[in-house]
Amino acid sequence: MGALTVELSTGMIFFTKNDHYFGGKTLEENPVSSTQLHVTYDLGRGVWAALSGTYDYGGRSTIGSVRSNDLENNLRMGVTLALPVSRRNSIKVFASTGIYTSSGTDVTLVGIAWQYRWGHGL
Numbered sequence: 001m002g003a004l005t006v007e008l009s010t011g012m013i014f015f016t017k018n019d020h021y022f023g024g025k026t027l028e029e030n031p032v033s034s035t036q037l038h039v040t041y042d043l044g045r046g047v048w049a050a051l052s053g054t055y056d057y058g059g060r061s062t063i064g065s066v067r068s069n070d071l072e073n074n075l076r077m078g079v080t081l082a083l084p085v086s087r088r089n090s091i092k093v094f095a096s097t098g099i100y101t102s103s104g105t106d107v108t109l110v111g112i113a114w115q116y117r118w119g120h121g122l
Contacts, residue, residue, distance in 0.1 A: 003042040010035045013059075025064040032059040032072055046084030052096070053077050059103075073102040082115065090115045 013032045021027035033056070040050040059072040078096030085091060092113045098106040 003044075005038075005040040005042070007038040007040070008036070015059075021063065027061060027063050029061040030058050033057050046082070046087075046090060048082045050080040051077075052080065054096075070103045072104055073100070074104060075099040075101075078109075088117050090117065 011034050013034065015029040015031070018027040034054060036052065036054045038050050038052045040048055042048050054074075054076045056072050056074045059070070061068045061070055075098070076096050077099050078094060080092055080094040082090045082092045092115050093111075094113070095108070095110045097108040
């Protein structure tokens, strides 16, 4: 859509059973599904900005025969800005925060990353 790109992706995280959990118990965790939406705008000359959202659901665990109250139902939002250093290298500045967290850690992230780009069209 011109300078605007919309990406939707989904995935699953699977866990194996831990028969050596604390106290000799068994830890089992259900899969976690994750869906991400990214809206990216190309500002030209290798500069781009994105608004992203992630929704995770699942992951309820069982220790021994006791089901935990730790079902994940979490929503996060974030922003990214990529600034070129050279034709194939750029720096990404990003931040994200939890909008809703039912289980797990509600964190705010701020970071910087070096990105190496390859492929046709650079």
